[in-house]
Amino acid sequence: MWSFNTINNPTGTQLSFSDGMSLNANRGGNGISSRLIVNGQGFLDITDFCPGHGAAYVDFNGRQLGYNSPFGSFTLTLPGNGTFTVQLDNCSDPQVSGSLKPFPTISAADAAYLTEMFNKKYVPYQNIPDAPGKTTQQIAALGQQYFPFTPWSFQLAMSVYDWTTASFTRMVLMKIFEYTGIGSPPYPLDLPSIATAIWESNWGTYNPQNVDYMHSFMMEPASCQQDVLRQLEANYTELQNFSAMENRLLTAAFQSMPRTGTGAIPQLFSWQVDIYQLGTEHFGIEFLQCPRNAGSTLIPLQIPLADALASYIQVGDSITTKMVWSFSNSMDDAMEYQNGIILVANPPVGAVVWGSASYITPLSDDPTKIEYTFAPETTFLVQSVQTQTVDGKSVLVITLQPN
Structure with missing residues (x-):
């Protein structure tokens, strides 16, 4: 002490x-x-x-x-x-x-945009069904506690809170289905794949017939997949901008949260693919190194897991995420939600704190949900790739070290 x-x-x-x-x-x-x-x-x-x-x-x-x-x-x-x-x-x-470690750069335009989305009730996710949630006043107070150095403390806190709700689905889909190898931002999108993922969502009330779920995508409830695609084709520009803004604010907020000591938490664990209706063919597109990012926009943005493992996700490779990655401090948590893949993160050798991982549970909609996050465009070194039996289940375990 x-x-x-x-x-x-x-x-x-x-x-x-x-x-x-x-x-x-x-x-x-x-x-x-x-x-x-x-x-x-x-x-x-x-x-x-x-x-x-x-x-x-x-x-x-x-x-x-x-x-x-x-x-x-x-x-x-x-x-x-x-x-x-x-x-x-x-x-x-x-x-x-x-x-002293420098403060992150925060865009006033991003903060203003999030305020607009908050006023229009796109942020945070409305009528959260499965968590106690937090009031606007509680989120504002937490913003003052964690981000007192900026006039946009509320916007930073709200972006993190929104991520911990079902809004994370919007932020993930709008990032991983970007063809990041074509041109410059805003990148082309694989709209049919996004529409399919929204249509196939069927986790409790998080389904395309639910008003609140579809509202999180700036849409109305849909009766068929073509209806989802039609709405997406009409609003994807705004939706992509919305996602990009929130991801930038999340990055600044994550950098500003207190660090976690590596002595207290020596490893972190993540479940993949983290949206259940996606398959292992979507794991490889989470990285900037995926060659499909530069391919034809007429071809769905996916890659067989075996192809990804045989090319750019090998021991010694560096991979850079498109999206936020969430981890827990427990292998049991990862196994409960895994979809065939477990990620294990080790801190850099000699690091006393997790420099790029942030403990965000205090800002979560559910205080019992242990969550550590890595910001988009975090680069990891692949340390090992092995198929293992964990709790009687065969899973692919990829061990990584953030650079």
Whole structure:
């Protein structure tokens, strides 16, 4: 455990921790990371390592300072120029210095667009049937807690909240069915495949006859697949722009959430393909490296799993996602929802925190749903590809490491 006994902040910069506790509160625990937000300057991630035996230390944005277990008391100095210095109390030496992590870039136009979608009730998903949900006031308060450095804290919080609802289906489909190898954004879309995925959805109330489900796609309930395609052909430009905007805000929000210590969570697990009506032939199109991205738009955007594994998803390859990827900290969770493929993520060697994975459960529509997310266009190194028997089921297990 540790605390800041003294914080020297001569410029009077606004300071807060993402956990909402006071600046001088006791924090930590082995592998636990806390994020200090220095308004106008950046983030300081503070990760505790107190294994109960051997040396204890705290990592400050990659700079490490030891302390005598079980408790470390520190003095933090923030001169106002984006740097920091930390010194162990009652000890003139050692001390560590470094730079704050920069805030993400957030587009004012994206924030305004999300506000428009919120006012039109496209965000968040309406009448959530299977989770307690959060009120607008609760989401706004969480935005102030996690994103106080920006005037668009509500929009960032709302984008994450919306992702945890069935709206994620819209964001996934509008990303993976882009022909990203043709031209520049906005990329051509495989509209028939998107229409098929919407039409074949049949998970509880999430079906094409349900008003709220179709509203999330800016559509009316449909009586046939051709009706879905007709509506999609009329609104896909707006829908694609909507998806792109939310994904950009999600990326900024994920970068701003506190980090997770690798000592506390050494591996993450994901279930694929994560929309049940999609097949394994759609797994390979989730990556920018898929050659079908540059193919004819007259050919459906899919690739046999065996072909993907034989070409660009091999050990030693780097693959870059088109979409947000969600993970859990439990193999059991992944097995419950898997559709033939399990992803296992390992942190980079020597990393004290998951630099590109964000724990978003506090902003979820369901507080019991453990969820870690990687932003679109995250690149992973393929470490292994194996068919394994897990809980008596044969699944393809792909082990990855984010770069």
